[in-house]
Amino acid sequence: MKFEHLIEINDPLNPLIDTLTVEQVWRGLVLRAESPKLFVPHLDECVISERSDSGFSRSLRYGELVIDDKVILLPQLQVRYEVAAQKDISASSLVMTIEMPDEHSLWVRFQYDDGHDAATDAANAMYDDFRRSAYQESDIDTIRVLRELAAEGRLDTGLLN
Numbered sequence: 001m002k003f004e005h006l007i008e009i010n011d012p013l014n015p016l017i018d019t020l021t022v023e024q025v026w027r028g029l030v031l032r033a034e035s036p037k038l039f040v041p042h043l044d045e046c047v048i049s050e051r052s053d054s055g056f057s058r059s060l061r062y063g064e065l066v067i068d069d070k071v072i073l074l075p076q077l078q079v080r081y082e083v084a085a086q087k088d089i090s091a092s093s094l095v096m097t098i099e100m101p102d103e104h105s106l107w108v109r110f111q112y113d114d115g116h117d118a119a120t121d122a123a124n125a126m127y128d129d130f131r132r133s134a135y136q137e138s139d140i141d142t143i144r145v146l147r148e149l150a151a152e153g154r155l156d157t158g159l160l161n
Helices: 022-034 118-123 125-151
Strands: 002-010 045-052 055-062 065-074 078-083 092-099 106-113
Touching: 002 125, 022 055, 022 065, 022 078, 022 092, 022 106, 022 125, 106 125
Parallel strands: none
Antiparallel strands: 002 106, 045 055, 055 065, 065 078, 078 092, 092 106
16 A cells, blocks of 8 residues: 655645744654654554664554664655564555745655555555555644644754754
8 A cells, every 4th residue: 555645734825823844843753753652642662772863763562562663864854664574564664754845835745655566455445545544644643743842842942853
């Protein structure tokens, strides 16, 4: 299943939405990778290891399920999550890209790839519809939390990448 969607961050035609900077959005997306429990309430634990200039590796624990992934950071532009195949989990990825089509608009593009081929996607079509909906709701929640953190001033410091 390959799936992508956009969430608008700044809408110059809607004065009711607080305007965020690229830096605030970037800090929020990095914070989601480094402290995912702020964004994913059912996550039990996140352990970060093997940091480098371009990202880090993590282990996420949901009850008995542990998922190891790698986070790749392209500063001010993209956060990429890569899950290698492990036990019952196939290789997959999530890419969050900050897009600024003009000086007043700001978007985040979410791109999912579960690594399955077209035949598997066809067999899982009904299940994938549910997953797409769940992913979109999760991403909307991510931006909601990011907006709350920005409103509290927690994305204005230089503490994050």
